[in-house]
Structures are given as structure tokens and as C-alpha cells.
Amino acid sequence: MDETHREFVDLVNALLTVDDGGLGDALVAFAAHAEAHFAQENEWMEKNDFPPRDCHIDEHNKVLASVYEVQRHLAEGDVAIVRELAVALMEWFPAHADYLDSALATWLVKRVHAGAPLVMRRKVVKA
Template identity: 55%
Template sequence: MRWRDDYLLGYAAMDATHQEFVQCVAALQTAADAELPARLAEFAQHAEAHFGQEEQWMRTTGFPAAQCHADEHAAVLGSVREVQALLQLGAAQQVVRDLTQALADWFPGHADYMDAALSHWMSKRAHGGAPVVLKRRVAKSSSEPSNETRSS
């Protein structure tokens, strides 16, 4: 997993946390088998802080979809804890690799729908409008998705 500018939501603190999320998943993807338990523990620590911060923002701003959003976070943390428990019971490292792929698949949609809604909500509450995200166009191969400018 690599950071892409189309993950930007226009709320700096959230964008920074999302960059850390991508870095943690990338570290899991590239870790040797012997490193996987430690990388998974690092990811779990990041995810708890990341999700906790978002849930605090939801509580303090009265975000309408807070429960649905928090339920997704709880499901991810539950999966991480389950895989950690399986590793302690001697499961193959493949369970971590499978979880890592699931996280890489899950994050873009979660960020684009759930976190974008939260970002817009917080910006509107703070400034009376939605964030504007300007993204630079970068030359890339034809197989990569477009890096469009998005504003809401």
C-alpha cells in the first residue's frame, strides 16, 4: 500500500493520521515473517489511537453517523485482536498477511465515505463550509487511477 494524494480529505490532522495508517499497512506488507507480530502490534497501537481520535471528534462535534463509523472501527480492531490471538496460539503468519490485504482493501473506501463525511462535518462546524482539497497532477502510467482535484 502506498500513500496517494486522493486519500487527502482536507482536514490536516486526519490526513496525517491516514498517512501513518498507510505507512503501518505498508510495513506489514513488506515485513519478513519473523517481524509480523511486532509490525501487527505497532499497527494495533496506531489503529487504537487513530480510531480513538476520530471517535473523540465525532463525540465533540455531534457527528450524526458516529455509531456506524465507530462500529467499523470496532470491527477492524476486533479482527486485529483476533489475529494477534491466533498468532499466540501458533497460527501461520499467513493470517497476518490476509488481514493486511483486507486492511489495504478496506481503507480507501472507509476514508472516502466515512472519514470524508466526518472531515466535511468538522470543517462545516468549524468554518461554515466544506474543505477544499487541491491535488497536484502527477505524470503516471496509464494503469494508475487519475489524481483529480476534489472539492465539496
């Protein structure tokens, strides 16, 4: 899950940094990743009877619907909307990962190993 999340962040960053000519390919790459990423998590939730799976799956579906809508707008020449999507994803993903994905990870570890996962967080030191 962590590796998939790093890839998600890298692909969102690509949507923010790629030149306009590369936006189409970057968006296709992100959409393919999101479809596979969300399908994997959805499968885990269904297979392991994750209690809040409906809410979690609904968030995945809403993100994919937004991605498909942005793809249509990009095909019509609207490049700015891709950057807007990337910013929205940057704002959405941390909370999604911290709350829904971490709850899923905890659920899976408890089911498989009868224990909770160890979560390490970096301490941010402000100067």
C-alpha cells in the same frame, strides 16, 4: 487526519513487507496506531455530534476486533493470517476514508470554519 491516514497506510504496508520474524512487532505497532487513530476520530464524532457516528464507530470496532483476533492467531504461530489482515485492510481503508472519514472532515470543517474543505484528487492518466 491526513497524516494519521498516511501512517495507517505505512503500517499496513509494513504488515505486508516485514519478514515473518518482525510480524509480531509490526502487528503491535499497527494495533497501537489503530487504537489511537480510531479513538481520536470517535472523540471528534461524539464531541461534534456527527450524525452517522454509530456506523463509523462500528466500523472502527470491527477492525479492532479483527486485529485482536489476528494477534491471538499469530501468538499460536499463524503468520499467514497477518498478511490476510493486511490485504483486507488495504481493500477496506480507501472506501472508509473516501466516504466516512471525508464526511467527518467536511462536518468538522463546517462546524469550525463555516465552510467545506477543499479536496484535491490526482488525475490518473493511463498510458
